[in-house]
Structures are given as structure tokens and as C-alpha cells.
Amino acid sequence: MDKRLPDTADDARPEPARDVLLDIRNLHVSVPGKGSSKTIIDGLSLQLRSGEIVALVGESGSGKSMTALSLMRLLPSAASITGGQVLFRGRDVLGMSPAELNHLRGGHIAMIFQQPQGMLDPTSRVGVQVAEALWKHRRPDRSSVKERVIKLLADVGIPAPASRIDCYAHELSGGMAQRVMIAAAMSGEPQLLIADEPTTALDVTVQVQILKLLDEQRRKRNLAILLITHDLSIVSAIADRVAVMYAGRIVEEGPAREILKQPRHPYTRALVQCSLLKADANGRLYSIPAAPTALATGQGCRFLPRCPTAAANGISAHCLEQEPQLSIYDASCMARCWAVACNDHPAMAASGTHA
Amino acid sequence: MWTIALKRFTLLCATCVFISLLAFIVPYMNGGDPARTILRSRMGDVALDTEAVEALRISLGLEQPLYVQYLSWLKAALSGDFGYSFVSRAPVGQEVLRSLGVSFTLAMAALGLALLVALPMGTLVALKPGGRLDNIVTFLTQSLVAIPEYWFAPISVLIFSLYLGLLPSAGWQGPSYIVLPALVLSLRPMAYFTRVTRAAMIDVLQAPYITAALSRGLSMRQTVVHHGLRNGSMPVVTLFALWLAGLLGGSVVVEVIFSIPGMGRLIYEGVVNNDVPVLQASFMCIVVLSIVINTIADVLYILLNPVVRMGHVH
Numbered sequence: 051m052d053k054r055l056p057d058t059a060d061d062a063r064p065e066p067a068r069d070v071l072l073d074i075r076n077l078h079v080s081v082p083g084k085g086s087s088k089t090i091i092d093g094l095s096l097q098l099r100s101g102e103i104v105a106l107v108g109e110s111g112s113g114k115s116m117t118a119l120s121l122m123r124l125l126p127s128a129a130s131i132t133g134g135q136v137l138f139r140g141r142d143v144l145g146m147s148p149a150e151l152n153h154l155r156g157g158h159i160a161m162i163f164q165q166p167q168g169m170l171d172p173t174s175r176v177g178v179q180v181a182e183a184l185w186k187h188r189r190p191d192r193s194s195v196k197e198r199v200i201k202l203l204a205d206v207g208i209p210a211p212a213s214r215i216d217c218y219a220h221e222l223s224g225g226m227a228q229r230v231m232i233a234a235a236m237s238g239e240p241q242l243l244i245a246d247e248p249t250t251a252l253d254v255t256v257q258v259q260i261l262k263l264l265d266e267q268r269r270k271r272n273l274a275i276l277l278i279t280h281d282l283s284i285v286s287a288i289a290d291r292v293a294v295m296y297a298g299r300i301v302e303e304g305p306a307r308e309i310l311k312q313p314r315h316p317y318t319r320a321l322v323q324c325s326l327l328k329a330d331a332n333g334r335l336y337s338i339p340a341a342p343t344a345l346a347t348g349q350g351c352r353f354l355p356r357c358p359t360a361a362a363n364g365i366s367a368h369c370l371e372q373e374p375q376l377s378i379y380d381a382s383c384m385a386r387c388w389a390v391a392c393n394d395h396p397a398m399a400a401s402g403t404h405a
Numbered sequence: 406m407w408t409i410a411l412k413r414f415t416l417l418c419a420t421c422v423f424i425s426l427l428a429f430i431v432p433y434m435n436g437g438d439p440a441r442t443i444l445r446s447r448m449g450d451v452a453l454d455t456e457a458v459e460a461l462r463i464s465l466g467l468e469q470p471l472y473v474q475y476l477s478w479l480k481a482a483l484s485g486d487f488g489y490s491f492v493s494r495a496p497v498g499q500e501v502l503r504s505l506g507v508s509f510t511l512a513m514a515a516l517g518l519a520l521l522v523a524l525p526m527g528t529l530v531a532l533k534p535g536g537r538l539d540n541i542v543t544f545l546t547q548s549l550v551a552i553p554e555y556w557f558a559p560i561s562v563l564i565f566s567l568y569l570g571l572l573p574s575a576g577w578q579g580p581s582y583i584v585l586p587a588l589v590l591s592l593r594p595m596a597y598f599t600r601v602t603r604a605a606m607i608d609v610l611q612a613p614y615i616t617a618a619l620s621r622g623l624s625m626r627q628t629v630v631h632h633g634l635r636n637g638s639m640p641v642v643t644l645f646a647l648w649l650a651g652l653l654g655g656s657v658v659v660e661v662i663f664s665i666p667g668m669g670r671l672i673y674e675g676v677v678n679n680d681v682p683v684l685q686a687s688f689m690c691i692v693v694l695s696i697v698i699n700t701i702a703d704v705l706y707i708l709l710n711p712v713v714r715m716g717h718v719h
Contacts, residue, residue, distance in 0.1 A: 122620055156622030169617040171632045172712055183621040218711040238622060
């Protein structure tokens with residue numbers, strides 16, 4: 051990792067270490083339109099190790115959920131993967147046959163979603179849905195299934211699990227439904243859980259419980275979790291590492307604690323500032339200027355139109371002409387900003403002395 | 406659940422009373438004098454003696470006010486006695502019951518066939534909306550809807566009975582007699598069922614729980630069977646009931662062409678002969694049966710849908 055050249059991290063990623071579970075390399079996803087196709091994920095690279103929680107953070111439309119779905123090869127038919135590699139324990143997910151995919155889904159990689167109640171079939175009993183991955187991937191004895199489902203439900207903190215297996219989705223609260231989804235995900239004994247905004251639709255008090263539960267499952271099963279969220283407070287609560295996405299690309303990545311304490315990329319900095327909910331001198335809350343210029347594929351930095359640093363210091367020629375690479379600034383942190391890559395960048399003066 | 410059932414039952418009774426009124430009165434609107442019709446049916450087309458007509462009218466109670474006649478008719482009808490046919494002089498109740506059985510068999514055969522084709526076809530097509538198969542099936546269903554039975558029935562007789570000699574062309578004497586009329590009757594419901602299944606399944610397949618099921622490693626086929634069909638077949642259940650009720654009295658064309666002694670033909674002949682008791686009884690039976698069938702469909706719908714079953718309807 052240390053030998054990496056500072057400004058070409060995208061191209062020269064070293065071979066992953068042994069314990070790397072999921073290795074996403076230069077993933078491209080696009081939606082073909084009339085004439086031109088629109089790229090929604092543009093060269094995304096990310097690694098996950100066993101037992102690690104990595105948060106993928108970004109605003110709506112930045113491509114987080116699409117990343118998650120493409121890892122499972124569950125993209126909506128309108129979108130397609132146009133390049134890159136996804137390696138799960140060294141095996142290429144993108145080249146898998148339908149049968150291999152069915153084996154991978156649920157058995158190795160499981161997923162939970164934002165709207166837990168909508169994710170449960172309204173006409174099918176909870177116990178049946180929890181048992182599905184068990185049947186599919188673990189070939190259980192017919193006689194032991196019920197018992198194992200009850201144990202799974204108990205394991206995710208559902209009270210009176212034996213009486214809940216005959217419930218339907220509409221009889222559960224949002225928090226309970228999410229617990230059921232987690233139980234259903236765990237029944238196939240996966241090594242990786244993709245959690246797509248698992249707490250967004252829930253009450254704040256329930257959010258904490260669900261996060262605790264995820265953390266507990268991680269410890270118990272040495273589970274890796276790719277946690278997709280827009281909520282930085284969740285990241286600071288349980289994530290080991292964080293990757294910040296903007297307009298289909300990762301703009302900053304590193305250990306969660308360090309990134310949140312001292313973000314370098316102006317976008318991350320703005321996100322952190324937003325999440326503090328602190329009013330400025332004029333009594334106004336901070337917000338990132340303007341709407342995202344949805345994936346303008348110009349030459350310059352994609353964040354430039356909204357970049358507060360550039361606005362404050364004057365736009366430099368670098369920012370206009372060329373998109374910055376992900377470059378390393380600390381032992382393990384990377385950011386995609388000219389201010390990080392070049393020490394002589396005018397923005398460096400404003401971003402502080404830690405460079 | 407029970408309050409829903411009670412409400413439904415009350416509504417059902419009210420509807421039946423209202424319908425019985427209509428069933429009693431409407432055949433009289435034909436304009437003919439029933440006493441004359443009866444006499445003519447018994448004596449042939451001779452000049453009728455006015456006194457005899459008057460005597461019969463009094464003996465039948467036809468000179469009484471209409472509401473008295475209605476009440477006595479209703480009282481008898483409740484015990485299954487709908488009087489005697491003006492034409493055949495047989496008890497109407499039995500005749501209607503027999504015809505109803507025939508029509509019901511025919512309708513179930515036709516709708517069963519329609520469902521057997523439509524459910525898999527609609528589901529298959531919904532997997533790839535806009536695909537080649539979808540276009541072909543859409544074209545076919547549109548054509549089937551447009552083909553009238555009075556055209557298709559003779560054509561099918563021509564092919565299967567006359568040229569191929571496989572099936573009988575008319576009558577009602579055994580299972581082989583059901584095939585052709587059922588086939589002819591099934592085409593239009595088949596087209597509608599396919600369309601409704603397709604639309605419902607396209608909707609269902611986009612539901613998040615389908616993605617969730619796939620994410621657990623279920624194959625597309627397993628997902629459709631375990632999570633798609635039950636959700637996607639609900640509108641078809643309702644449609645099935647509507648068609649069944651409709652076909653019980655509404656397959657006149659097919660019954661006349663294939664000379665099947667069903668409800669359609671009974672009513673048709675009743676109208677031609679101004680046979681008031683037959684019309685009253687048929688009308689009453691069909692409407693009550695339709696209501697019963699629709700109620701059964703509602704119950705089925707509730708059984709299929711746990712959200713409604715447990716009274717969580719807003």
C-alpha cells in the first residue's frame with residue numbers, strides 16, 4: 051500500500067492482500083439513452099475485508115445504491131455494467147453464470163434495503179421468507195428448519211420469535227421488519243452484507259438499535275458490511291472506513307475516524323459541516339451550494355461548480371482543465387482534489403497546514 | 406372481518422329483494438296478456454273465447470293488484486316454486502336448474518381453459534415487456550377480443566367436425582360435446598385474462614420484495630412462483646368471477662349455435678314464446694347466482710391477501 055504513487059492511485063492499485071473479501075476495480079455503470087449513454091458510476095474502486103464495516107456515503111443520485119445493486123448483479127434492466135471488475139474472494143462476479151449468481155446471492159453476499167416493509171412479500175409469511183436463503187444455500191433438515199428460523203429471529207432481537215414466524219409484513223413495525231430482513235439475510239450465512247440505507251426509514255431510537263444489531267452480527271460472524279448511507283452520524287457510530295461518493299466517483303476514502311475528524315475534500319468537508327447542524331454567525335444553517343450538476347462530463351473537476359473552496363480562493367486552472375485523481379495524503383487516506391495532490395495549489399492555503 | 410361479512414350479507418339481501426321485483430315485473434313489460442298467451446299455448450292459434458280468457462285470469466289470480474301477485478309469487482319462489490312454463494307446462498324451477506347446470510359446466514370448462522393458457526402466458530410475457538413474444542401475444546389477444554363468437558363458432562364446426570371429423574358439431578350428450586363450444590367461448594376471456602395477468606405481473610415484478618427475493622439467491626423462476634404469482638393473480642380472480650357470472654346467462658350465441666340446452670337458450674326461447682314464468686325464474690336465478698359467485702370471489706381475494714384478511718384496510 052505504501053509503495054503506491056501519490057497521484058495515480060486509480061490505475062496502479064496493488065494486488066489485494068489475502069484477506070480482501072470484495073475487490074471492486076474500476077467499475078463503470080451506465081444507463082443507455084437515446085444517442086448517448088449516461089454514466090452513473092464512473093471508475094469506482096473499493097475494497098472490503100472480512101469483519102470490516104465500510105460506509106459508502108454520498109447524496110441522493112451519487113450512485114451509492116447503484117453500486118450496491120451492481121455488486122449483486124441486480125441492476126434494473128435500464129442500467130448496465132460497462133466496465134471494470136468485481137472480485138469476490140478472487141472470483142469475478144461480473145462473469146458469473148445465472149446459477150453461480152444464485153449461489154453467490156444470499157449464500158455469500160446478502161443485502162438489506164431501505165424500506166424493510168416493502169421488501170417483504172405481503173402475501174407470504176415472515177418465517178417462510180427468512181427460511182428461503184436457508185433452504186437455498188444451507189440444505190437443512192426439514193425437521194430443523196423451523197427451529198433454525200426461530201433461532202435466527204431470536205438472534206436479531208425479535209421478542210417471542212416462535213409466534214412471529216406466522217406473521218405477515220403488515221403486522222410488523224418498521225424496526226421489526228428490518229430485523230426480519232437481517233435475519234433473512236443472515237440465514238444463508240453470508241460473508242458480506244450490503245446494507246442499503248438500512249435505517250433511513252426508521253425512527254431515530256430504532257436506528258440506533260438496528261446499527262447495534264449490525265455491529266453485533268459483524269462481531270459474531272466476522273461479517274463484512276458495506277453500509278450505504280447519507281447520514282454521517284451513522285458512519286461515525288459503526289464504520290471502520292468510509293468512502294465518499296460524488297457524481298458516480300469516490301472523492302475521498304480512508305479510516306472513518308480520521309476522515310470525519312479532518313476531511314480534505316471540499317465535498318466531504320461540506321457534508322461534515324452540514325451534519326453538525328450548527329448555525330453560522332447569521333443564524334443560518336450551512337448547506338452545500340446549488341444542486342449537483344448531474345454528472346457533467348466536462349474536463350474539469352466535477353465538484354467545481356459547487357466547490358466552496360474554489361469559490362473562496364478563486365478557481366485555479368487545474369480545477370478547470372483536468373479532473374483530479376484520487377491521491378494519498380495520509381498513511382491510508384485518499385482524496386480526489388487538486389488541493390490534496392499538489393502542494394502549490396492555491397486552495398492549500400485555505401485548507402489548513404496539515405499537508 | 407365479521408363486520409365486513411355482516412355488511413356484505415345485508416347488502417346481498419337488499420339486492421336480492423330489489424332484483425326479485427325487477428325479475429317479476431320486467432317479463433310483463435313485453436306487453437302481451439299472460440292469460441291469452443297461456444290459452445294460446447294450450448289450444449293453438451284458434452280464435453280465443455273472451456269468457457274463457459276472463460275465467461282463466463280469475464282462476465290464476467291475475468285480476469288482483471300487481472303487488473299481491475308479486476308477494477304470492479315471491480312466497481312461492483322462496484320455496485323453489487316458480488310455477489309452470491306456459492309452453493311446456495313443466496315446472497319451471499326444475500327446468501332452470503337443469504339449464505343452469507349445463508351452462509355452469511360449459512362456462513367453467515371455457516374459463517378453466519382460458520385460465521390455463523392465460524396465467525402462464527401473461528406471466529411469461531411480463532418477464533420481458535416489449536419483447537418479441539410480448540408483441541406477438543399482444544397482437545393475438547387484440548385479435549381474439551375482436552373475433553365474434555357467431556363467426557368463430559361455425560368456422561370451428563367446419564374445421565373440427567366437418568373436415569377433420571374429430572368432434573360433434575352440436576348437442577349435449579357427453580364430454581366430447583363440451584370441447585368445441587368451450588373452445589369458442591374461451592377465446593375472449595383468454596385474451597382478457599392474459600392482458601390482466603401481464604399487467605399485474607409487470608407491476609408485481611417491479612416490487613421491491615421481488616428484488617429482495619432475488620437477493621436471497623432465488624432463481625427468477627422460483628421468485629415468480631413463490632412471490633409473483635400469488636400477488637399477480639389477484640385481479641384475475643375478480644375477473645374470473647365476473648366472467649363466470651356473465652357466461653351463465655350470456656352464452657346465448659354459442660348455446661343456440663351448438664344447440665346446447667343451457668340458460669342462454671332457455672332465456673332466448675322464453676323471450677320468443679313470451680313464457681313469463683321461465684323468464685322470471687331464469688332472471689332471478691342468474692342474478693342471485695352472480696351475486697353469490699362475486700361474494701365467493703371476494704372471499705377468495707381476502708384469503709389470498711392477508712392485508713385485507715386481517716382487517717388492515719384503511
